[in-house]
Amino acid sequence: MSDKNSAATLGLADPSLFREANLIGGEWVSAASGVTIAVTNPADGTLIGHVPALSRPEVARAVDVAHAAQKSWRAKTGKERAAILRRLFDLMMANQDDLARIMTAEQGKPFAEAKGEIAYAAAFIEWFAEEAKRVYGDTIPAPLPGRRIIVQKEPIGVFAAITPWNFPSAMITRKAGPGWAAGCTGVIRPASETPFSALALGVLAERAGLPPGVCNIITGPSSETGKELCENALVRKLSFTGSTRVGALLLAQCAPTVKKTSMELGGNAPFIVFDDADLDEAVKGAMASKYRNTGQTCVCANRFLVQGGVYDTFAEKLADAVGRLKVGPGMAEGVSQGPLINAAAVAKVEEHIADAVSKGARIVTGGQPHALGRFFFEPTVLADVPKDALIFSEETFGPVAPLIRFETEAEAIALANATEFGLAAYFYSRDVGRIFRVAEAIEAGIVGINEGLISTEVAPFGGVKSSGLGREGSKYGIEDYLEIKHLCLGGIDTPA
Numbered sequence: 001m002s003d004k005n006s007a008a009t010l011g012l013a014d015p016s017l018f019r020e021a022n023l024i025g026g027e028w029v030s031a032a033s034g035v036t037i038a039v040t041n042p043a044d045g046t047l048i049g050h051v052p053a054l055s056r057p058e059v060a061r062a063v064d065v066a067h068a069a070q071k072s073w074r075a076k077t078g079k080e081r082a083a084i085l086r087r088l089f090d091l092m093m094a095n096q097d098d099l100a101r102i103m104t105a106e107q108g109k110p111f112a113e114a115k116g117e118i119a120y121a122a123a124f125i126e127w128f129a130e131e132a133k134r135v136y137g138d139t140i141p142a143p144l145p146g147r148r149i150i151v152q153k154e155p156i157g158v159f160a161a162i163t164p165w166n167f168p169s170a171m172i173t174r175k176a177g178p179g180w181a182a183g184c185t186g187v188i189r190p191a192s193e194t195p196f197s198a199l200a201l202g203v204l205a206e207r208a209g210l211p212p213g214v215c216n217i218i219t220g221p222s223s224e225t226g227k228e229l230c231e232n233a234l235v236r237k238l239s240f241t242g243s244t245r246v247g248a249l250l251l252a253q254c255a256p257t258v259k260k261t262s263m264e265l266g267g268n269a270p271f272i273v274f275d276d277a278d279l280d281e282a283v284k285g286a287m288a289s290k291y292r293n294t295g296q297t298c299v300c301a302n303r304f305l306v307q308g309g310v311y312d313t314f315a316e317k318l319a320d321a322v323g324r325l326k327v328g329p330g331m332a333e334g335v336s337q338g339p340l341i342n343a344a345a346v347a348k349v350e351e352h353i354a355d356a357v358s359k360g361a362r363i364v365t366g367g368q369p370h371a372l373g374r375f376f377f378e379p380t381v382l383a384d385v386p387k388d389a390l391i392f393s394e395e396t397f398g399p400v401a402p403l404i405r406f407e408t409e410a411e412a413i414a415l416a417n418a419t420e421f422g423l424a425a426y427f428y429s430r431d432v433g434r435i436f437r438v439a440e441a442i443e444a445g446i447v448g449i450n451e452g453l454i455s456t457e458v459a460p461f462g463g464v465k466s467s468g469l470g471r472e473g474s475k476y477g478i479e480d481y482l483e484i485k486h487l488c489l490g491g492i493d494t495p496a
Ligand SMILES: NC(=O)C1=CN([C@@H]2O[C@H](COP(=O)(O)OP(=O)(O)OC[C@H]3O[C@@H](n4cnc5c(N)ncnc54)[C@H](O)[C@@H]3O)[C@@H](O)[C@H]2O)C=CC1
Pocket: 162, 163, 164, 165, 166, 189, 190, 191, 192, 222, 223, 224, 225, 226, 227, 241, 242, 243, 244, 246, 247, 249, 264, 265, 266, 267, 297, 298, 395, 396, 397
């Protein structure tokens, strides 16, 4: 299928945003072998298009090109880089509908949600355009006469970004935004399921004025492309979002070249509802956290811990709200739940439900593949879920809310922390003493308190334990793309 046909079927106002090629050094290229990867729509299996399957030597060339471009890119002032990134922000927002259409086609999320992600992705570019002008150093009073001590921050060099399919645009800009702002150049390898959102971003990056070689976007077999990005010594920073399993593998592959890494990995967020919670607010927060992106986010509530006094009422209210969700293809009117990404994702959801029911859980609503078939699934609520159920210890990454009962605050904290993960956590209470006790006892990088939507470009995003390393977004996010240099100036005679 040609770019033109695909772009036409997607209904793009600007068909040139749809690219079935890779961007290396300002050129749009195919794989030397001619081998391609097919990209299909998770809602109906139709072919969207093909992208190149690059080999390791071709990925190495992209790294070389990024390395060659970095010298002049870092030589620009922060203000000059900021102006270019600001133009990229403006272009993303001006093309929001087209970018969202591409995303809905390849990832499945409802069009309104895809538009929301484009705005979220653009917000990282806007934020780091501003941060580009604020990479401050220090001067430190020297302990000996005749010396001056200066601390400078410098761009780390070439970064590699390996990004997931669940946020095909925002997970790129949350990495490339600070990298480009700091004066780094990058090689971006999007998930094979959702490459077209990344490639469209590449088109806009060129139009915004990022010089050739600053933004390089490659596609290809994950293991082969990943090995090159991990083992190539010219890559000084690797940022990954995805499963803990793959994150750990990449960390090991990066060790021999001692790369700086950021790892945004899996989660298993507890959502605690105390007796003193505002239950209507708690249900709103639960819906926002659990069913966002059809439950396919690393910060989705994964376990609902509900205190005995409000358990039945909360279960009833939540099931009622869940029953009103509309499942369907992302471009259909009023749809709030798209398909899961693939058959494996459906199988994992079915496994978690079957296991919980076999151990005594009760299906309150949903529980089955949706009548639409393929990768659509009924939004589900399970009650009376035992603590030894798989769904308690594993990230479901699907639209299933398991309710677990508890009696005391201490029990809730123990249950919340009984996981290898520590990315997000949520709880609802109106007792200020409890709010501080629980917030400070929970092992997580992000805690939503009486709030189910916690992601924003202005706050640090990241987890503890097996949920990863580092923080993205916020004033902290640019630090991971900088090196600190200590200048020790001697021989300065004191004035007579
Ligand atoms: N933290 C997060 O936001 C995400 C977490 N996940 C978790 O991971 C589970 C599986 O989802 P997947 O998409 O399969 O995640 P994954 O971790 O397998 O894939 C994430 C990215 O890593 C790439 N990748 C996979 N294996 C690789 C390798 N050996 N070397 C280099 N790159 C590699 C993939 O192509 C994709 O671009 C989900 O069920 C969820 O639990 C998945 C996506 C995002």
